[in-house]
Amino acid sequence: MATVSSHTPELTSESSSSHSAEASLIDASLRTPVMVLTGSALVWLLIASVLGIVSAWQLHTPSFLDSCEFVTHGRIQPAQSNAFIYGWGINAALAVSLWLMARLSRGVLPGSGVLLLGAVFWNLGVTVGVAGIILGFSTSIEWLEIPGFASPLLLVAYALIASWALVVFRAGRSQEIYASQWYLFAALFWFPWIYSIAQVMLVFSPVRGTVQSVVHAWFSSNLFLLWFASIALAAIYYFLPKLLLKPVSNYYLASLSFWWLVIFGSWSGISRLIGGPVPAWVQTVGAAASFMLVVPLVILAMNFYGTLSGRWSALKESVTLRFIAVGILALTLVLVASVLTSIHGIAALTQFTFVTTAQAQLGLYGFFSMVVFGALYYIVPRVLATSWASAPLASLHFWASALGVTLLVGSLAVGGLTQGKLLADASVAFTDVTNATLPYLFSAVVALVVLAIGQLAFALNFFWTLSRASAPAVRSVRVLLAAQSEATR
Amino acid sequence: MNRAPIIFLGVFCALAFSFVGLVLTNQLTYGAFTTHVDEDEGKAFPLQSPGLAAQGKLVYQDLGCVSCHSQQVRREGFGSDIGEHSRGWGERQSVARDYLREERVLLGSLRVGPDLRNLAARKNADGAEFTADWLYRYLYDPKLVVADSSMPRYAFLFKKQQVVGQPSAKALKLPETHAPAAGFEVVPTARAEALVAYLQSLKDTYAYPETKNVYTPPAPKKTEEKKEGHK
Amino acid sequence: MSADQNKNLTAERGASDESIQKVHAKLISEKPEPTEGFKKTPLFLLGFVSTMIFVTSIYVVHYRAGFSPMVYDERFDPKAATAGGSKELTPEQVIAAGKKSYLQVCATCHQATGTGVAGTYPPLAASEWVVGNEERLIRVLLHGLNGPVEVEGKTYSGAMPAFGKVTGGGYNWNEEKISQVLTYIRQEWGNKAVPIAKDKVTEVLNTEKARAKPWTSGELDPFK
Numbered sequence: 011m012a013t014v015s016s017h018t019p020e021l022t023s024e025s026s027s028s029h030s031a032e033a034s035l036i037d038a039s040l041r042t043p044v045m046v047l048t049g050s051a052l053v054w055l056l057i058a059s060v061l062g063i064v065s066a067w068q069l070h071t072p073s074f075l076d077s078c079e080f081v082t083h084g085r086i087q088p089a090q091s092n093a094f095i096y097g098w099g100i101n102a103a104l105a106v107s108l109w110l111m112a113r114l115s116r117g118v119l120p121g122s123g124v125l126l127l128g129a130v131f132w133n134l135g136v137t138v139g140v141a142g143i144i145l146g147f148s149t150s151i152e153w154l155e156i157p158g159f160a161s162p163l164l165l166v167a168y169a170l171i172a173s174w175a176l177v178v179f180r181a182g183r184s185q186e187i188y189a190s191q192w193y194l195f196a197a198l199f200w201f202p203w204i205y206s207i208a209q210v211m212l213v214f215s216p217v218r219g220t221v222q223s224v225v226h227a228w229f230s231s232n233l234f235l236l237w238f239a240s241i242a243l244a245a246i247y248y249f250l251p252k253l254l255l256k257p258v259s260n261y262y263l264a265s266l267s268f269w270w271l272v273i274f275g276s277w278s279g280i281s282r283l284i285g286g287p288v289p290a291w292v293q294t295v296g297a298a299a300s301f302m303l304v305v306p307l308v309i310l311a312m313n314f315y316g317t318l319s320g321r322w323s324a325l326k327e328s329v330t331l332r333f334i335a336v337g338i339l340a341l342t343l344v345l346v347a348s349v350l351t352s353i354h355g356i357a358a359l360t361q362f363t364f365v366t367t368a369q370a371q372l373g374l375y376g377f378f379s380m381v382v383f384g385a386l387y388y389i390v391p392r393v394l395a396t397s398w399a400s401a402p403l404a405s406l407h408f409w410a411s412a413l414g415v416t417l418l419v420g421s422l423a424v425g426g427l428t429q430g431k432l433l434a435d436a437s438v439a440f441t442d443v444t445n446a447t448l449p450y451l452f453s454a455v456v457a458l459v460v461l462a463i464g465q466l467a468f469a470l471n472f473f474w475t476l477s478r479a480s481a482p483a484v485r486s487v488r489v490l491l492a493a494q495s496e497a498t499r
Numbered sequence: 500m501n502r503a504p505i506i507f508l509g510v511f512c513a514l515a516f517s518f519v520g521l522v523l524t525n526q527l528t529y530g531a532f533t534t535h536v537d538e539d540e541g542k543a544f545p546l547q548s549p550g551l552a553a554q555g556k557l558v559y560q561d562l563g564c565v566s567c568h569s570q571q572v573r574r575e576g577f578g579s580d581i582g583e584h585s586r587g588w589g590e591r592q593s594v595a596r597d598y599l600r601e602e603r604v605l606l607g608s609l610r611v612g613p614d615l616r617n618l619a620a621r622k623n624a625d626g627a628e629f630t631a632d633w634l635y636r637y638l639y640d641p642k643l644v645v646a647d648s649s650m651p652r653y654a655f656l657f658k659k660q661q662v663v664g665q666p667s668a669k670a671l672k673l674p675e676t677h678a679p680a681a682g683f684e685v686v687p688t689a690r691a692e693a694l695v696a697y698l699q700s701l702k703d704t705y706a707y708p709e710t711k712n713v714y715t716p717p718a719p720k721k722t723e724e725k726k727e728g729h730k
Numbered sequence: 731m732s733a734d735q736n737k738n739l740t741a742e743r744g745a746s747d748e749s750i751q752k753v754h755a756k757l758i759s760e761k762p763e764p765t766e767g768f769k770k771t772p773l774f775l776l777g778f779v780s781t782m783i784f785v786t787s788i789y790v791v792h793y794r795a796g797f798s799p800m801v802y803d804e805r806f807d808p809k810a811a812t813a814g815g816s817k818e819l820t821p822e823q824v825i826a827a828g829k830k831s832y833l834q835v836c837a838t839c840h841q842a843t844g845t846g847v848a849g850t851y852p853p854l855a856a857s858e859w860v861v862g863n864e865e866r867l868i869r870v871l872l873h874g875l876n877g878p879v880e881v882e883g884k885t886y887s888g889a890m891p892a893f894g895k896v897t898g899g900g901y902n903w904n905e906e907k908i909s910q911v912l913t914y915i916r917q918e919w920g921n922k923a924v925p926i927a928k929d930k931v932t933e934v935l936n937t938e939k940a941r942a943k944p945w946t947s948g949e950l951d952p953f954k
Contacts, residue, residue: 023744148561150565195506218531221529222604251750269509269513277521288802289802291801295790301785358573361578364609367609
């Protein structure tokens with residue numbers, strides 16, 4: 011475009027594109043894997059919700075279910091977090107990234123047997139892992155409690171699924187690589203690296219002393235920033251311009267923000283160890299890296315809010331955009347929170363309180379899960395070539411999730427700050443500190459129930475839609491390719 | 500596709516940068532720490548924990564105690580862990596060497612319950628030490644010992660058995676409201692004994708050379724004698 | 731919000747994938763047409779990024795604690811400390827160290843208030859043994875004391891173990907620790923006496939190398 015027009019170039023609509031037939035072919039080829047991954051993700055989401063409600067209620071009323079050792083808080087809480095992260099989070103992330111990768115590479119998935127095997131292994135691994143936690147084999151490492159006998163299975167399953175995503179990428183025909191593809195490509199590569207390092211250095215051949223804490227902090231923040239956040243950002247970069255028919259605002263800054271987020275984000279996890287038994291320089295460097303996250307925060311805000319500006323009315327019509335908008339807001343807040351809690355004075359107040367829980371929920375639920383919900387609302391009907399069974403259920407899901415996550419994060423944050431202030435005052439007896447958080451824990455439980463209602467609505471909607479969708483006609487790869495070449499002529 | 504190899508290289512280097520800088524550097528600088536041999540006391544610190552305590556740590560892990568309890572003491576001035584007007588959770592900041600012999604470092608990330616790092620070296624709210632007896636009763640029903648405790652009961656770590664002949668020396672002394680029926684007594688299981696042994700081994704009192712590396716604010720000009728030490 | 735909504739959920743209204751990629755590929759190499767306000771964007775960002783780098787570098791340099799794996803307090807500077815002869819403790823630190831050892835061990839018998847137990851453990855507060863001749867006091871702590879002793883007119887008969895690095899001693903405290911505890915008790919509870927130096931303890935230890943059992947009160951009379 012040598013001659014620059016006076017306003018930003020518009021995107022051509024799908025219906026007028028010559029490649030729309032190809033898109034539906036890609037979608038059809040992804041049907042079974044995406045359905046299996048999404049379906050299992052939703053089942054795990056419901057399991058995690060129930061476990062989460064039990065665990066939060068146990069914090070409020072410790073005598074709840076304390077007579078049975080399998081449901082004591084110390085086992086239910088890690089079971090919940092692992093079911094959520096590995097059961098819901100990674101299954102859903104893989105479903106969305108497979109679809110995004112296939113669409114953006116414009117490559118049809120050449121057969122899904124290996125993928126399905128991977129999905130089955132993954133779910134088997136998570137089931138064995140969560141059962142292991144409940145039976146008492148937890149490793150007691152936060153977010154890595156799945157015992158050592160289940161994690162290799164997870165890595166094998168992941169390898170099967172992720173390598174297929176790379177096959178699709180290589181087989182695809184797009185020439186330009188878009189921002190979403192960088193994030194997806196990077197995330198798919200990083201996850202096995204951080205997960206296997208964590209398993210080796212923490213579980214199988216533990217390193218000495220608090221080097222374990224350093225590895226663990228590195229793993230946890232990378233799991234959030236380099237896996238969950240990257241996949242969610244890939245989805246946002248795709249769906250915003252797609253649904254608003256407007257290119258991403260200030261897109262030329264997107265690659266700067268990608269590299270900056272990744273390079274400094276992977277160092278920023280150490281800020282959780284401020285004041286801890288690791289060398290002071292490590293704590294300082296971790297805090298400094300967290301401060302640097304302000305730069306990608308500003309750029310992402312420019313990209314996303316800039317794209318949405320002037321088009322807020324589109325949110326009314328698109329449930330996907332509504333979820334994504336909430337996700338963008340949560341991303342802004344979570345980056346601000348991680349910068350703030352790395353400042354010594356604030357860290358002294360917020361460490362070891364529910365503020366850290368609130369941050370984790372904001373990132374994993376408010377940001378990642380909301381964006382993935384939005385993406386799934388777009389993906390599922392196209393992959394099934396049908397429409398959603400119930401719009402009211404979708405609306406219920408949105409409102410329950412938005413209100414639920416706001417209430418959850420809000421009550422945990424305020425409760426955590428109260429807890430922090432009281433903890434810092436040594437004249438307050440410890441039992442008084444914990445008792446002061448009870449009303450906030452109660453409202454957190456209410457929030458979790460509201461979230462569970464929304465998730466139930468989504469699951470019902472999904473399985474109902476699935477049952478209504480017509481069975482796919484059996485096509486051989488050759489027929490698929492023939493139809494493709496037809497479309498491109 | 501032409502830029503894919505460059506992106507791959509960049510992606511690899513981005514993570515390699517933090518892996519090398521954070522994980523490998525620390526593994527090389529202090530992952531190789533050895534115990535500190537104290538000539539005066541003729542022992543190597545940190546001390547090897549006794550066998551029962553090591554088993555107790557496994558019980559601590561399997562019950563997931565780390566989800567509510569932390570095990571690290573922050574420095575003075577950073578919260579109210581130690582120092583004047585503090586909760587007296589330790590004498591000094593926890594250093595890396597304190598955790599040298601631990602196969603699983605359980606720093607914890609939430610303080611729904613108090614920090615446990617120096618449990619055996621400090622006093623409870625009544626000013627007494629945490630005796631095994633106190634700990635058993637606390638695990639059996641926390642509200643017996645601390646009226647408004649928010650810890651769940653771990654009664655499944657104990658068993659009710661019939662008194663045969665003499666009551667067992669290990670039987671818990673429970674008040675009327677919680678005592679078992681006549682002729683029965685409540686005894687800790689092996690898991691409870693191991694757990695309590697572990698809790699009683701938690702103390703970080705040894706002063707390693709690096710614990711002296713504490714910042715002292717510069718002395719005010721009034722007291723000239725203090726300057727002698729800082730030439 | 732019914733069938734219409736359903737249609738909206740699946741209608742092909744979005745942008746096509748290849749146009750997304752093509753358009754953005756051009757955008758990445760081409761800044762948007764500068765209109766009012768656009769020129770500020772790159773400058774503002776450049777300034778912001780530079781400020782962040784500057785501020786963060788200062789933060790890292792200030793709190794780097796010498797990049798030492800032995801420092802856990804970020805405010806501590808190892809270079810400044812070694813320059814000041816870190817081995818030496820200030821008088822306050824000596825007393826604090828002495829107090830710590832006292833409370834850990836000595837207070838069991840002599841009590842935290844230094845009052846002792848009538849008839850058994852002599853008091854250390856207002857005691858002529860404590861504020862008196864350091865030769866006698868050092869020997870008591872190094873080798874122990876058996877048999878009756880008279881302190882401020884009252885008699886006490888306990889058995890004090892040997893705390894120094896002597897034959898038969900179970901505590902094996904080094905000279906520095908001995909001097910710290912003695913310095914502490916000599917200035918606490920109203921006592922006012924000069925501190926005891928580590929070298930003095932070493933001197934006494936060498937003089938009494940042959941001593942293998944605790945002192946009795948009579949044996950210490952020459953050192954009154």
